[in-house]
Amino acid sequence: MSQSIDKPSYFNDAHYSHWKNRMMIFLQSIDYMLWDIIEDGPTIPMKRVGETQVLMERHKWSNQERNQVQLNAKAMHILLCALGPEEFAKVSSCDNTKEIWDKLGVIHEGTNEVKETNIGLLNLNYENFKMDPNEDIKAMFNRFSTIVNELKGFGEAILEDKLVRKLIYSLPES
Template identity: 55%
Template structure:
């Protein structure tokens, strides 16, 4: 089912990086200046009940955003560790001999998108070279 352009993306507690990017795009699409409010604004928006207790004392949307980010991504040290592990996974990525190309590409895209979620973007030409290298001779 397609996402409504009038409702923000629902966060169910899983796939935080995916939700984070969708939410950021949703807010910017509504009004690009709303993102400034998220980063610097004086308002604390209501959140889902399971996270509310953790952010209820925050005094700005930026504080809420940062707290939710730490809850789901971890501290800077944790993020750096995750980035390192994802980079290692990217560098060592190989296609399993019993794997079809779609499955390989889906997993490869997941790794690349997780890196992007942490702010680590790999240039497109490097991604293409890596994918071509991964393809079987057949």
């Protein structure tokens, strides 16, 4: 079954790193500023009332402020429409896209300490990668790609020439 290029990938608690990469590219393809909102958080028009910051009344927003709020709403809509009911329930209390994205990350990838442990394990798998004796090239490449893509999902990209060398050295002499 193929995925529409007009709809975000659906996510319901399976293959988070795959969904995360596809969703990142999907959002960037619509408007790169959507991705900026997710990474940096939205700019919410606030005003100071005494010692506290409160949301500014909508009729006082500048066009730029209104556009920023609109981009956050658009990104939230896309993210929430891409989630199954159980995933939606986990993030439905979030106020903006950065909170949603970060919460999904913690739920499915863990805290920074857990991420570092996972990165370490994936790097170990990468370094020790060899073709299994009863494995064909396609299965080996799929297993290798999974490790590399999971590393990329954690922000650990490996240069193409290193990947090619690693694959070649992973082959048996025969």
